[in-house]
Amino acid sequence: MGPTVLLLCLASVLTSSSAEVFNTVRKVKAAIYEEQKYQGGLYKLLNRTGPIGSSGPEHRVKAPLYLLQDINTRLTADRTVLVPSQLAQPYLALLQADASARAHVRMVLVYPDALPAQESGESTFPMGAEYAPYGDQPGAGAWPWNPAGSGTVHGYLGGIPVFKLSGTLAADVEWRARYNMQNDFKQGLHWAEGWLYMNAEDEPGSANSTACLTSGTCSAIGGFSVWAAVPPLPYNETTKEPMRSGKPVTLVVSNVDANGLFHDDIQAASTLTGVVAMLTALDILRSANASANYTRQLVFAAITGDPWNYMGSRRLSWDIERGTTYTAGLNWTDIDQVVEIGPLGRAYSEATNSTSLFLHTQPSGEKWGDATQLRQAFMDAANSTTEVKISADPASRSNPGLPPSSLYSFLRAKPSLSGLYISEFDSQYINPYYASSYDNASYVAVQPITHTAIVLARMLHKAALGPDGSGIAPPDLQVDMARAAQVVVSLVQCMMLPDPGMSCATARDLLNPDYQVTDSVVSYAVKNYVGVLQLIHPDPQEPFYKKTVSRFLWNLMGRFAAVGEQGDACAFQANQCPAGWECIGWKGSNKKNAALMGRCWRTTVRYAPSLTTALDFIPNANGAARFYFSNASADWDKALGWPQDPMWTESYWPVGVPFIQVMLQEDPRTEKIVLAVGLSITAVTAAVAWWARTSFEKHLKRL
Numbered sequence: 001m002g003p004t005v006l007l008l009c010l011a012s013v014l015t016s017s018s019a020e021v022f023n024t025v026r027k028v029k030a031a032i033y034e035e036q037k038y039q040g041g042l043y044k045l046l047n048r049t050g051p052i053g054s055s056g057p058e059h060r061v062k063a064p065l066y067l068l069q070d071i072n073t074r075l076t077a078d079r080t081v082l083v084p085s086q087l088a089q090p091y092l093a094l095l096q097a098d099a100s101a102r103a104h105v106r107m108v109l110v111y112p113d114a115l116p117a118q119e120s121g122e123s124t125f126p127m128g129a130e131y132a133p134y135g136d137q138p139g140a141g142a143w144p145w146n147p148a149g150s151g152t153v154h155g156y157l158g159g160i161p162v163f164k165l166s167g168t169l170a171a172d173v174e175w176r177a178r179y180n181m182q183n184d185f186k187q188g189l190h191w192a193e194g195w196l197y198m199n200a201e202d203e204p205g206s207a208n209s210t211a212c213l214t215s216g217t218c219s220a221i222g223g224f225s226v227w228a229a230v231p232p233l234p235y236n237e238t239t240k241e242p243m244r245s246g247k248p249v250t251l252v253v254s255n256v257d258a259n260g261l262f263h264d265d266i267q268a269a270s271t272l273t274g275v276v277a278m279l280t281a282l283d284i285l286r287s288a289n290a291s292a293n294y295t296r297q298l299v300f301a302a303i304t305g306d307p308w309n310y311m312g313s314r315r316l317s318w319d320i321e322r323g324t325t326y327t328a329g330l331n332w333t334d335i336d337q338v339v340e341i342g343p344l345g346r347a348y349s350e351a352t353n354s355t356s357l358f359l360h361t362q363p364s365g366e367k368w369g370d371a372t373q374l375r376q377a378f379m380d381a382a383n384s385t386t387e388v389k390i391s392a393d394p395a396s397r398s399n400p401g402l403p404p405s406s407l408y409s410f411l412r413a414k415p416s417l418s419g420l421y422i423s424e425f426d427s428q429y430i431n432p433y434y435a436s437s438y439d440n441a442s443y444v445a446v447q448p449i450t451h452t453a454i455v456l457a458r459m460l461h462k463a464a465l466g467p468d469g470s471g472i473a474p475p476d477l478q479v480d481m482a483r484a485a486q487v488v489v490s491l492v493q494c495m496m497l498p499d500p501g502m503s504c505a506t507a508r509d510l511l512n513p514d515y516q517v518t519d520s521v522v523s524y525a526v527k528n529y530v531g532v533l534q535l536i537h538p539d540p541q542e543p544f545y546k547k548t549v550s551r552f553l554w555n556l557m558g559r560f561a562a563v564g565e566q567g568d569a570c571a572f573q574a575n576q577c578p579a580g581w582e583c584i585g586w587k588g589s590n591k592k593n594a595a596l597m598g599r600c601w602r603t604t605v606r607y608a609p610s611l612t613t614a615l616d617f618i619p620n621a622n623g624a625a626r627f628y629f630s631n632a633s634a635d636w637d638k639a640l641g642w643p644q645d646p647m648w649t650e651s652y653w654p655v656g657v658p659f660i661q662v663m664l665q666e667d668p669r670t671e672k673i674v675l676a677v678g679l680s681i682t683a684v685t686a687a688v689a690w691w692a693r694t695s696f697e698k699h700l701k702r703l
Contacts, residue, residue, distance in 0.1 A: 041658035056161035084113035096155030118432035140400035161196030200651035222533030222611030242329030280453035313409035342423035345444030558605035567600030
């Protein structure tokens with residue numbers, strides 16, 4: 001083949017349709033590498049005593065892929081260990097406990113495999129037995145409420161970055177690791193390169209939340225709880241804040257978030273079933289339109305942050321104690337009952353078309369209030385609910401007391417109150433995926449949520465009406481069963497399903513939701529991790545600096561707790577509502593777009609910051625709040641026997657973290673051969689080009 005023909009062949013290759021696929025460096029890179037960015041890391045968090053999670057060095061980590069098939073395997077060379085989801089919990093627990101097992105483990109990648117029989121990163125006694133109101137009962141602190149618990153969320157892997165893979169990368173790594181092993185890690189190898197550097201210190205003595213807050217390498221975790229009153233509380237015309245109603249108060253609570261190993265992928269469906277039931281009960285009471293006759297004040301609270309040693313309920317209790325603007329109108333003197341709704345999604349039997357609930361109370365005695373009447377009231381309401389089949393039975397007497405719940409905080413704040421915890425389980429969790437990525441809506445039935453909401457509403461309605469002096473009990477609350485079921489379904493779609501998530505019609509009607517974009521995919525799914533609390537507006541009712549789910553709860557609870565008809569169009573910072581009214585449904589416009597303005601409603605609904613009691617803050621309308629260490633609660637903590645606040649924080653990390661990519665890399669000998677061949681081709685090409693140009697110039701001279 002002559003030089004001219006060779007050049008024509010090269011030109012043909014470079015302009016062929018197959019080569020056009022790689023017409024940019026980015027496309028060439030995409031064909032060689034698989035990447036995952038900005039998600040999936042096992043991030044580093046810190047409390048007073050040390051870190052949890054994982055972190056990597058300042059530089060990227062790189063090692064060949066190795067597929068784990070036996071957690072007891074000991075590596076003899078540096079590897080990136082690819083772990084199927086079924087082995088993830090026991091393997092991470094082994095690495096946390098055994099230094100020899102960590103030898104040569106440069107990085108851990110968890111990829112989805114078959115559904116494990118159980119998985120829970122929390123301990124068998126979630127959030128710590130030291131918070132439980134059990135007294136000195138022998139063995140009570142070791143009660144295995146969460147039998148699937150591994151405790152891995154409380155461990156730390158310094159120097160070994162851990163990732164959970166998703167999307168195309170998760171589907172691509174297993175064959176790469178098997179290829180390496182089948183070829184005995186010789187010749188070309190598939191490698192993984194990752195970056196999970198955490199800014200917070202790792203040195204002994206400085207790897208704690210106090211040190212990282214001082215050095216500015218972390219932020220306090222936290223968010224916002226939301227509470228609403230039925231009927232609305234009276235308002236002070238001068239301060240524009242709610243006032244005490246003068247009635248005894250029943251506080252109804254549920255939790256809105258969860259903990260887990262991988263915060264980008266925490267699922268909390270079992271926890272959210274309680275919130276949905278509470279919100280549905282609130283809507284049922286609104287439909288009854290009878291709150292003007294209530295002799296008992298009802299307060300509903302959606303609590304954020306309790307998976308972190310009861311941070312949310314502890315802060316709420318402290319703010320009620322000291323009387324902040326966030327809890328204006330609430331006072332421990334008035335609160336004598338607390339009803340908490342726990343997980344409900346597995347309480348339904350399809351075979352019998354029935355719901356079975358268990359009612360937990362604290363042991364009555366000299367210290368604790370008697371919850372017998374409160375429990376009986378719920379049982380009576382269940383018995384009178386003949387439209388559906390539902391049973392509500394006292395939890396086993398062999399239990400040490402209340403399961404892990406926000407009631408731990410409220411009973412510590414006021415031991416004499418009556419507390420009732422309603423759940424799907426008796427002596428142990430029946431959800432094998434508590435605090436994991438598998439606690440999703442596919443294991444949730446809507447029937448028990450609907451049934452519980454109806455019974456709860458009837459119990460609260462009857463208790464709030466109270467005796468009328470005639471000796472005749474008030475009639476049962478009439479419930480639109482179809483509407484109740486519809487509300488449950490719509491809230492499940494909004495709060496538990498990734499699609500539509502917060503783009504659901506109910507949320508769209510109340511706010512302009514935030515969203516996330518990952519790998520060009522837009523998601524409105526609720527983030528079930530509490531996150532960090534950096535920005536707090538001076539006005540506690542402003543929607544700014546709040547997560548979508550908190551804003552959704554504030555608007556929805558404000559609307560469900562409202563009385564009367566809607567008022568004028570409104571907006572924040574302009575067209576504000578009068579005292580005692582709130583701007584519900586504002587979507588971000590101040591007069592410019594009437595469709596985006598909210599409407600004033602006569603309602604009492606408040607945000608309450610959820611963060612450690614060891615910190616306080618100075619709000620800022622235009623940027624980050626100023627946080628500072630505080631011992632203001634020290635006397636209160638000591639008087640009530642609180643364990644020391646752990647002061648949870650999350651480490652900062654650099655832009656570009658987390659990052660993971662896999663690629664095929666040839667061995668050094670092959671790379672040298674390829675380089676030599678490439679240089680030879682380049683030299684030959686240059687020579688051919690020189691020859692062709694010289695020949696062409698000679699040809700021109702002859703013309």
